[in-house]
Every structure is written in structure tokens, then in C-alpha cells.
Amino acid sequence: MRGTSLGGLAQRLLTAGLLALSLAGASQAGLLEDDEARRAILDLRQRLEASNNNIKAMGEENAQLRRALLDLQGQIDGLKSDISKGRGQQEQLARDLSDLQQRHKDTQAGLDERLRKFEPVKVTVDGREFAADAAEKRDYEQALEVFRKGDFAAARSVLAAFVQRYGQSGYLPSALFWLGNAEYATKDYKESMTRFRQMLAAAPAHVRAPEAMLAISNVQLELKDSKGARKTLEELIKTYPDSETAQAAKDRLARLR
Incomplete structure (x- = not known):
């Protein structure tokens, strides 16, 4: 009887020990899974922050690029205006030069005519x-x-x-x-x-x-x-x-x- 009791006790103790070990293993496994989840969450957060930073940086770069493009377009428009003004000035200069040449020609002709009046x-x-x-x-x-x-x-x-x-x-x-x-x-x-x-x-x-x-x-x-x-x-x-x-x-x- 005693042997049977001891064997049963031992069996119960063994079962209890196995259960405890099983619970301890499950608890250990749960703890391991929580750490990995936290690490994954942290990794995702880091990636999200990096992505947000990249997006923000790209946004700033895009804004700078747009400003640069607008500035360049302004310079192009300014150059076009300068070229247009330059052409207008060149055309005006050409007209002025033509007028001066005609006036010089007329003056020379008038002078020649007056000189002919005095020439023997x-x-x-x-x-x-x-x-x-x-x-x-x-x-x-x-x-x-x-x-x-x-x-x-x-x-x-x-x-x-x-x-x-x-x-x-x-x-x-x-x-x-x-x-x-x-x-x-x-x-x-x-x-x-x-x-x-x-x-x-x-x-x-x-x-x-x-x-x-x-x-x-x-x-x-x-x-x-x-x-x-x-x-x-x-x-x-x-x-x-x-x-x-x-x-x-x-x-x-x-x-x-």
C-alpha cells in the first residue's frame, strides 16, 4: 500500500513537475513572443519614421525644386523681355541710323549744291x-x-x-x-x-x-x-x-x- 501510495505520489509529483515545466515553458515562450513583437513594432516604427522623414525630405526637395523652377522660369521670362527690349532697341537704333544716314546724305547733297554755286x-x-x-x-x-x-x-x-x-x-x-x-x-x-x-x-x-x-x-x-x-x-x-x-x-x- 505504501509502495502504491509512493508510486502514486511520485507520479503525481512527476505530473505536477511536468505541468509546471510545461507552464514555465509556455510562459517563457510567451515572453519570447512579446519581445519579438515589441522589436517588430519598434522596427516598424523606425521604418515608418524613416519613411516619413524621407517623404518630408522629398517634399522639401520638391518644394526647393519648384522654387528653383519658378526662379528659372522668372529668369527665362526676364531674358525674353530683355531680348525683346534689345530687339526693339536694335530696331530703333537701325531706324535712327538710317535716319541719320539719310540726313547726312541730304545735308551733303545740299552742301555740294551750295558749293557748286561758288565753284568756278x-x-x-x-x-x-x-x-x-x-x-x-x-x-x-x-x-x-x-x-x-x-x-x-x-x-x-x-x-x-x-x-x-x-x-x-x-x-x-x-x-x-x-x-x-x-x-x-x-x-x-x-x-x-x-x-x-x-x-x-x-x-x-x-x-x-x-x-x-x-x-x-x-x-x-x-x-x-x-x-x-x-x-x-x-x-x-x-x-x-x-x-x-x-x-x-x-x-x-x-x-x-
């Missing part, structure tokens, strides 16, 4: 070629035009002014000749004779020199100086024997005798 030009009057200023040529032609119109008083005035103003002119012999005729026409015979003599002294070989001598003889006849007129006609025939005027002088001289 070659003229031929009564078979004589010489250089004359444009103003000189104009004044002579205007004075001669007055004479041709028959206004001898006015012609006398403008021709006298021409002679005084252009004392060294190539026109001088012709101007003196026509001035003498204008004075003769206005019956200022003495002045007329003086002009013809001045003309002969200045240009004895002038094509109108024989006519001037014939005119002097006419003045002398008007002044009742027949002797002087004959002498002048004889001198004309001697000096200019081949001229047409010499034949007229011969005819007049024959009548005077």
Missing part, C-alpha cells in the same frame, strides 16, 4: 573761254537780259554795278562794251566813250574791239568831232583790216570826206 565754271562769251563764279555768271546774264529788253537806263545801272563788283572778271570786256552802248543809248556820250576806251585797253584783241572803235567814232560824231571820228575810223581800218567792221568804217569814212 567754264563759260564762253564772245569767243572767249574763261572760268567764272556761278554768281558772277548769273549777274552778267541778268544784266545783259535787261539790256536786251531795251531798258537802257536800268541796263546801265546793273552793268555799271557788275563792272564795279567784278573788276577782274573774264566778262569785263563784254560788260564794258554793253555798258558803253547803254550809256550811248541814254545819250551820256562822254561816259560811253570812256567805257569803249576802257574795253579796248583791257582787251584789244576782243572780237568786239572793232565794234567798240566804230562806236567811239559815232560818239565823236554826236559830239561834233568829225576830225576825231575820221581819225578813229582810219585807226579801226588799220588795226582790224580783216574785220567786217573795217568795211563799214571805210564806207563811213568815204561819206565823211
